[in-house]
Amino acid sequence: MKLAFYPGCVARGAAPELYKSTMLVVDKLGIELEEIEKAACTGAGVLQEKNQKLGDVLNIRTLALAEQMGLSVMTICSTCQGVISQANHRVVNNPEYLEEINKELEKEGLHYSGKTEVKHLLWILLEDIGIQKLQDMFNINLSGFNFAPFYGCYLIRPSDALGITENPKRKHSLDIVIESTGASSTDYAGKTRCCGFPILLINQKNSLKMVAKHTGDAKDNGADAMVTPCPLCHLNLDGYQAKARRQNKRGKADLPILHLPQLIGMAMGLDPKELGINKHLVSTAAFIKSIKTKVA
Amino acid sequence: MSKHDLLIIGAGLAGLRAAVEGVRQGLNVAVITKVHPVRSHSNAAQGGINAALTDRGDDWRDHALATIKGSDYLADQDAVEVMCREAGEAIIELENMGVIFSRDDDGKLGTRAFGGQKKARTYFVGAITGSALLHVLYEQSVKYDLHIYEEWFVSKLIKQDGKISGAIAFDIKTGQMELITAKAVVLATGGAGRVFEPSTNALICTGDGLSLAMQAGAPLMDTEMIQYHPTTLAGNGILLSEAARGDGAYLINSEGDRFMEKYAPDYMELASRDVVSRAEQTEIDEGRGVDGCVYLDLRHLGKKFIEERLGYLQEVALEFRGIDLSESPIPIKPGMHYIMGGIKTDLNGATNIPGLYAAGECANVSVHGANRLGANSLLDTIVFGRRAAVNSVEYIKSFGSLEVDEKELSKEKSRIQNILDRPRGMRSSELRNKMGSTMTKGIGVWRDKNSISEAITKMKDLRGQLPNVYIENKGKVFNTDLVSYLELEFMVDVAESICQGADIRLESRGAHFRTDMKTRNDADWLKHTLVQFEGEELNTTTSDVTITDWQPTERVY
Amino acid sequence: MEAQIKVKRFNPENDSESFFQDYSIDVTEDSTILDGLIKIREELDGTLALRCSCRASICGSCSMKVNGSAKLVCKTRIKEVSPEGESVTVEPMGNFPVIKDLVTDMDLFWSKVKSVDPYVKTNFKPEAEHIASNESMTHLLGVMNCIMCGACVSECTALEVDPTFTGPAALAKAYRFVADPRDEEKKSRLDKLNENAGVWDCSRCLACVEVCPKDVAPMERIVKMRDLAIEEGYTNTSGYRHTESFSDSIKRSGRLDETRLALESTGLLNISGLIDLAVIGIKSLFKGKIPPPLPHKPEEADKVTSIARRLDSQESEE
Secondary structure (H helix, E strand, O other): OEEEEEOOOHHHOOOHHHHHHHHHHHHHHOOEEEEOOOOOOOOOOHHHHHOHHHHHHHHHHHHHHHHHHOOOEEEOOHHHHHHHHHHHHHHHOOHHHHHHHHHHHHOOOOOOOOOOOEEEHHHHHHHHHOHHHHHHOOOOOOOOOEEEEOOOHHHHOOOOOOOOOOOHHHHHHHHHHHHHOOOEEOOOHHHHOOOOHHHOOOOHHHHHHHHHHHHHHHHHOOOOEEEEOOHHHHHHHHHOHHHHHHHOOOOOOOOOEEEHHHHHHHHOOOOOOOOOHHHOOOOOHHHHHHHHHHHO | OEEEEEEEEOOOHHHHHHHHHHHHOOOOEEEEEOOOHHHOHHHHOOOOEEOOOHHHOOOHHHHHHHHHHHOOOOOOHHHHHHHHHHHHHHHHHHHHHOOOOOEOOOOOEOEEOOOOOOOOOEEOOOOOHHHHHHHHHHHHHHHOOOEEEEOEEEEEEEEEOOEEEEEEEEEOOOOOEEEEEEEEEEEOOOOOHHHOOOEOOOOOOOOHHHHHHHHHOOOEEOOOOEEEEEEEOOOOOOEOOOHHHHOOOEEEOOOOOOOHHHHOOOOHHHOOHHHHHHHHHHHHHOOOOEOOEEEEEOHHHOHHHHHHHOHHHHHHHHHHHOOOOOOOOEEEEEEEEEEOOEEEOOOOOEOOOOOEEEOHHHEEOOOOOOOOOOOOHHHHHHHHHHHHHHHHHHHHHOOOOOOOOOHHHHHHHHHHHHHHOOOOOEOHHHHHHHHHHHHHHHOOOOEOHHHHHHHHHHHHHHHHHHHHEOOOOOOOOOOHHHHHHHHHHHHHHHHHHHHHHHHHOOOOEOOEOEOOEOOOOHHHHOEEEEEEEEOOEEEEEEEEOOOOOOOOOOOOO | OEEEEEEEEOOOOOOOOOEEEEEEEEOOOOOEHHHHHHHHHHHHOOOOOOOOOOOOOOOOOOEEEEOOEEEEHHHOEHHHHOOOOOOEEEEOOOOOOEEEOOEEOOHHHHHHHHHOOOOOOOOOOOOOOOOOOHHHHHHHHHHHOOOOOOHHHHHOHHHHHOOOOOOHHHHHHHHHHHOOOOOOOHHHHHHHHOOOOOHHHOOOOOHHHHHOOOOOOHHHHHHHHHHHHHHOOOOOOHHHHHHHHHHHHHHHHOOOOHHHHHHHHHOOOOHHHHHHHHHHHHHHHHOOOOOOOOOOOOOOHHHHHHHHHHHHHHHHHO
């Protein structure tokens, strides 16, 4: 399988361990990636607040670049996936708007037909690789472990832009993948809620309340770690967990936050250090030890 | 004990309009409502509100004639004149309050065509006119800081020395019962659709005010005039607005024919509602229907037009039938919708009981006579809601002080406690369901001596069974079991009155169509029917119709 | 067919805490959840409390959580949520105190609506209507479709952690007035909405957009008001700085410069904020998680810059 790769800004910035673990995992999965070098940031919904059209042009441009490469797109960030899907949905349902955007893209020799598929690695595991084949690649059975899924808003809302009606399993994709490793998926209120990242720099108090609630609830319900397909969520849930839980009296920062490829890599038997699990702000030493014990 | 000048029962359009006027007139006003104001059934009106704006070439007398003809000449013409003359001002005021009426190309208020009228004078907001108006009136109640007893249920009106002195009500949320005194009361409780099953009406339309008025000694007028709306969904009775036909939709039978050609060649689908409903029922009865329905066809209007002008209809069609109106016709049938009959009032909302007023659907001025034109109900509520409040001012100012005996409260508390204490028996839903099917059968689009007599007997029987109903929920908090029963008691009064009215009117007129007496008889029956309690029994009389400029003629569409 | 409905019960007169009760009720193939609940109330259990009225999705009474997410139960078919006959869980709306069973206390909800001065403020003209384009009125139709059911409030993730947030319903209502060409208080409305607990507290999670049964899209209205507030010159918020910094970063380099974003959003004069950032920054540095000082740029980033410039000038022409 060959796919155009859109890593997003954070995988190249504050979460380099996501980029690294993705590369290790896709290698094992037999996916060849070609990065869309010219693609710009999606705007994450923030740019769209100020200038919706610019956001749409930049995202459709990304899709047009992939189309030029003749490939479907893979993302590794819920926010990227959501924002690009929303832009795609807007133009596919409004041919006049698509034409307007194509006029801009033509200046660069690009054109978007509306037919390129964009999928998060999570959906690719579920739909293109398939759970059976994925499990065949696992070396370690993680039964006994309990992982709390944290989807990230933009991967599950709005459902019409994300193809959830046509692919209803996407609603539970992260639970399914967690369970495929033998681990159980923690049942807690926050799995489809907001991590607070969008308001981190606007209303930190509320942002941290969200982090405290979700990590606290997950931990209370028996989670050994939290898994998220969104590096922005990861930044908040990991980076600010200590401050959040302290401020909101939910104990210490004792819930490791994993990127999705790190979970997959672990189940495949890859070294946690190689996967960058030791690079997180919330200590993962004890967790890594418990994984190693399991392997032994 | 709370004290007010003016107590308004019901927070729909008529109630809120009256309340806002009362506040503007400097009165101490309170509104009491069993649901939050925006949940009132006014929000279900879809199509629009009529008005003849004289500064753009329309004539209120044209609107008046259409209304009177629509009423099959039973409307009191002085009342119709008042409503049509004041309509223009009412619309402008609503726009000033902020209603987002649709506009023409020149930015002025735009219109759509509607039933029973040749000239388009129906002002509208998409297909949610009632909701848009109600929300704006609610906004006005916020602006005027109106005192609202929200989710309080009125169980009884209080009189002292033959004059209204307030009401007894309880807070549904806590069960706390209170005597609320007022020098004047306006009943604005809406219709009584739940007496029938199915009905377009909400579950809260149980005729509370109609019964309260009767218990206080006021008569109900023309109760046999029950409007069956031509386009309702089978089964649940949900309404598809006349606006569809106003905007060009067709009615077709199983053979694909626009059958209205046979019954109303001039007005076609926009004939008066009783004419259209009877046409549909005839088609169905004669085998040109499908599953008891005919079809409403909007396909030729196009998807974009439907979504912009008739969006709510598309929503209903998709949600409740899985039908896209731009692609498929939708099965509909006549469904019980509105009660033209109601508490008899004068032109200013006053009943025969000093201090008791009524406005809106629960009142009968009469502007709608034997059949109401679409988009006249919203107008009725606004015009007469305001008038009732204005009229009460002088009465209230000349009232003097009001002292009410608390013993009324303890009496009512005991009565309700006794109901709660009843031993195990039948549930109120059992009787309510029986009532619904009986009334639909007995007082349907067609009725005759047999169907009416059967309904009378069954309703009497039902009343006899009321003491056997038990209330499973003995609690104080949100006891809908108790509320349902009290509503049932009100509904029995209304149902029996409807049957009585149908029984004594020995002709067919407007919505009251007797298959055993098919013609209109102006010589004997150009009269209103009146039903009133004499002790425990219902007594029927008649009264004259006020004719001013429009002599009754043959009614042809 | 037989429907299994699991209802969350709570009676303040008897219960110290809520519990679930299972009901089995016979319904037709196209029955809605409301049909089922009413039947339960009428045939099985007269103590069940719920609000309902019109049955036709226009009164807004019957919003409740169905399998965890708020819906109007009068227009939700049982088969839709439980195609194989699985049990449907019905609970009262989230983020509201519960009065009894499925009935929630809406007092705070209504007072928030009242707090945005929800009535048109304009000069009264008794002679004629205010002139307004059909387009402007049709635009308001979208937000006028709001029936105040509370579904958005039930699912709002910001309200979940901060009950003082004005909330999606009240803010969508505020938009209805801000966008009404006849209203004369646009500037002062935006001034107030720009403040604490107003438009900048929305976490942009799309939950309200997803659940709204009338497609009002409250979040989009909130975002639009942020834009309008900025246009009116209300720029003294970290929200404004955040949006500007994000935007500028992309226009400049095609990518997000996280460090600069963090600094500019916080505000270069906000000493305590900057110290706070520094703490996280140092921790991240030790873990090798600091973004490179010059952000990874896409190839031909100048193309992005020129697109941005072109669209900006297009917008200023409009």
